[in-house]
Amino acid sequence: MSASLRFTRRVWKSFIDNKGHDAQCFPNLVIHRAVPGTVDFSLKIEHSNLNRVGTVHGGLILSLTDTLGSLAVASKGHYMTGVSTDIGASFVRPAGRTGDTLHARATLTAMGKSLAYTRVDFTNPAGDLVAYGYHTKYVGKSSSDPNNVKFSEDGEHVIEGNDVE
Numbered sequence: 001m002s003a004s005l006r007f008t009r010r011v012w013k014s015f016i017d018n019k020g021h022d023a024q025c026f027p028n029l030v031i032h033r034a035v036p037g038t039v040d041f042s043l044k045i046e047h048s049n050l051n052r053v054g055t056v057h058g059g060l061i062l063s064l065t066d067t068l069g070s071l072a073v074a075s076k077g078h079y080m081t082g083v084s085t086d087i088g089a090s091f092v093r094p095a096g097r098t099g100d101t102l103h104a105r106a107t108l109t110a111m112g113k114s115l116a117y118t119r120v121d122f123t124n125p126a127g128d129l130v131a132y133g134y135h136t137k138y139v140g141k142s143s144s145d146p147n148n149v150k151f152s153e154d155g156e157h158v159i160e161g162n163d164v165e
Helices: 003-017 021-025 058-074
Strands: 030-035 038-044 083-091 101-111 115-123 129-138 158-160
Touching (some): 003 030
């Protein structure tokens, strides 16, 4: 398993251990792959993820955009992933029903000293785009967190900081 995937899963575990919003809304989120700047996920849709017409609620897509965008920042070695300054989503087609699997790819499109920009593409099992979200985060203070690490370019190894297994 790559160092970037290990680290991103460790950050996700800290979200779940906090027992807050993420743990309540999508505890069954699975992180499949992480390389610096890109993370692939899936989520089995449950009844609690639906709107009143029986399809994925837009609020779930926005909430996932927030969390998955944060994990895209984490994939670059940031343990603390900053705070949201802007977020939005566009809904292309229904994203699924109970029992379906929603797939997502979160990409860190840019990161400077203060701001990080992410995009999350959501697809159905057939690979069709169902929604996409964007997320801007203030990362200025999180850049100096002592738990941060630096990865090799391919994300396979930690080259600076502690690689916790």
